Amino acid sequence: MAALVGVVTFPGSNCELDAVEAIEALGGRAELLWHGAATVGQVDAVILPGGFAHGDYLRPGAIARFSPIMDAVREHAASGGPVVGICNGFQVLTEAGLLPGALQKNRGLKFLCTTTRLRVETTDSSLTADATVGDELEIPINHFEGNYTCDPDTLAELQAEDRIVVRYLDNPNGSVDDIAGVCNAGRNVVGLMPHPERACHALLGSTDGTVLLRSLLTSALSRAARL
Amino acid sequence: MLFSVLVETRLRPGIADPQGATIERSLPALGFDGIRGVRVGKAIRFELEAPDETSAREHADEVCQRFLINPVIEAADITLQVVEPA
Numbered sequence: 001m002a003a004l005v006g007v008v009t010f011p012g013s014n015c016e017l018d019a020v021e022a023i024e025a026l027g028g029r030a031e032l033l034w035h036g037a038a039t040v041g042q043v044d045a046v047i048l049p050g051g052f053a054h055g056d057y058l059r060p061g062a063i064a065r066f067s068p069i070m071d072a073v074r075e076h077a078a079s080g081g082p083v084v085g086i087c088n089g090f091q092v093l094t095e096a097g098l099l100p101g102a103l104q105k106n107r108g109l110k111f112l113c114t115t116t117r118l119r120v121e122t123t124d125s126s127l128t129a130d131a132t133v134g135d136e137l138e139i140p141i142n143h144f145e146g147n148y149t150c151d152p153d154t155l156a157e158l159q160a161e162d163r164i165v166v167r168y169l170d171n172p173n174g175s176v177d178d179i180a181g182v183c184n185a186g187r188n189v190v191g192l193m194p195h196p197e198r199a200c201h202a203l204l205g206s207t208d209g210t211v212l213l214r215s216l217l218t219s220a221l222s223r224a225a226r227l
Numbered sequence: 228m229l230f231s232v233l234v235e236t237r238l239r240p241g242i243a244d245p246q247g248a249t250i251e252r253s254l255p256a257l258g259f260d261g262i263r264g265v266r267v268g269k270a271i272r273f274e275l276e277a278p279d280e281t282s283a284r285e286h287a288d289e290v291c292q293r294f295l296i297n298p299v300i301e302a303a304d305i306t307l308q309v310v311e312p313a
Contacts, residue, residue: 059297102299108246
């Protein structure tokens, strides 16, 4: 049975269908989950997609973290279930406290819509299990608040515990230590600003996102096998 | 009692403030000299019902810490004013 990935739709999400399309193209099953739902159902993994949940009012992710489904996402994560936050989803995960740090405005005050080169820094995460350390991936970014920041102690902890999942090769937004994505201590919750679902077909200019989403499907299947 | 609450949020020291920096860079071009240290924050106003000032402040502080600011990058000052005394 193919892994089932739930893609949460908040009011203002706009990358949920891209994520569904990419997961299905890779042989997985995907279903949309409404933010007002109290459960994530039978999904093996959860994606919080990109967009502007609740208009990004107050701060990106600040209101979405209180959506009813976030309690279920938190439970899913606490039980070891893979959760990936992409772009706005990453912002939601930091606001929800499921990942450390915060995303501040880009250095340079520009909204950035461009292709970045990333380096895979660890394969011990639900998003990089099938990748190789040192893999260089071309994946687009599309954000205003993508400048990752955290206090020095948190940064030291992320470095010491090998929790920086992907780094920018040419830091576009000022993120501390070139961080493009991090994971939690359990390594099942990953957040990243680049959009792997937008780099899953040659027509889109890159297929480098497939190794990441395939890793998510692998992690989802191994969770399904454990339950 | 009814209180008028003003929450002024600001970025913590060391957190990049590209809006503040851009405003500061623009000032000389407009002929405004001698200004530095520009920082951009937000002002949020609301009314709050509470039995006394201490509990009003506690309530406002909790709202602020849990929701109105992200303590990783922001801090806030809270100002209370009595609108309707007990």
